[in-house]
Amino acid sequence: MDALFGWAGFAAALAAFFLSHSLPLRPANRARAVALLGARGFTSAYSALSLGALAWLIVAAGRAPYxxxxxxxxxxxxxxxxxxxxxxxxxxxxxxxxxxxxxxxxxxxxxxxxxxxxxxxxxxxxxxxxxxxxxxxxxxxxxxxxxxxxxxxxxxxxxxxxxxxxxxxxxxxxxxxxxxxxxxxxxxxxxxxxxxxxxxxxxxxxxxxxxxxxxxxxx
Structure with missing residues (x-):
């Protein structure tokens, strides 16, 4: 059961990482975000989201079954x-x-x-x-x-x-x-x-x- 949860957590982190890097960059989503946050605000928010998702992914990989x-x-x-x-x-x-x-x-x-x-x-x-x-x-x-x-x-x-x-x-x-x-x-x-x-x-x-x-x- 622990192994199952470990792989499930890794899969969830992997999916979140790729979604966090693809969804915000779609033209319609990016245009709305830039209109709301400004160009610099969007860049900062996207960078923070990317780093957070990467950190989660690295931790999840370490917790997956060896x-x-x-x-x-x-x-x-x-x-x-x-x-x-x-x-x-x-x-x-x-x-x-x-x-x-x-x-x-x-x-x-x-x-x-x-x-x-x-x-x-x-x-x-x-x-x-x-x-x-x-x-x-x-x-x-x-x-x-x-x-x-x-x-x-x-x-x-x-x-x-x-x-x-x-x-x-x-x-x-x-x-x-x-x-x-x-x-x-x-x-x-x-x-x-x-x-x-x-x-x-x-x-x-x-x-x-x-x-x-x-x-x-x-x-």
């Missing part, structure tokens, strides 16, 4: 650390930077002659999410966490295609392709300050992981 699929080994630990380093560097190079190709897609301030990380990765935040999901998939070999992080990884891997379709519709296919060709011919320049920010984030996550999660990510 079904081991593979053990944690030193090799998997090193792979996890390497993937998390890549995820942090991608975030450091992309957060707050204009990217007309990605979701949200602000074009203001974007210079196709100096695209930064977008020269290598069109959707760096999704790539970081894929690295994060894969890293934690390797490190957590029980069934509930495999489902959890597998879904995140799959979403990140497929999400770029959906974002590309949407951006092409909004920008026009010809304009989208022309801008991407400009980005592809630009020289690759990665900002040292952003690389350092990514390294700082990586160090902070390693230091805080035992305090927040209760498990050290180090071998």
């Amino acid at each position: 079904v081991l699929l593979w053990p944690r080994t030193p090799g998997l630990t090193h792979a996890t650390l390497a993937l998390m380093l890549l995820a942090c560097l991608l975030l450091g190079l992309s957060i707050g930077r204009p990217n007309p190709f990605s979701f949200g897609g602000p074009a203001e301030g974007f210079d196709p002659a100096r695209p930064g990380i977008v020269r290598l990765v069109r959707h760096p935040v999704l790539a970081a999410l894929a690295c994060w999901g894969t890293a934690h998939l390797l490190a957590n070999g029980d069934l509930a966490h495999v489902i959890l992080f597998g879904l995140f990884t799959g979403f990140a891997a497929l999400g770029g295609r959906f974002v590309d379709r949407r951006r092409k519709r909004l920008m026009g296919d010809a304009a989208w392709r022309k801008l991407w060709q400009q980005v592809q011919t630009a020289p690759l320049r990665l900002e040292p300050a952003r690389l350092l920010a990514g390294l700082g984030l990586y160090g902070a996550l390693i230091a805080l992981h035992p305090l927040v999660i209760g498990v050290s990510p180090l071998p």
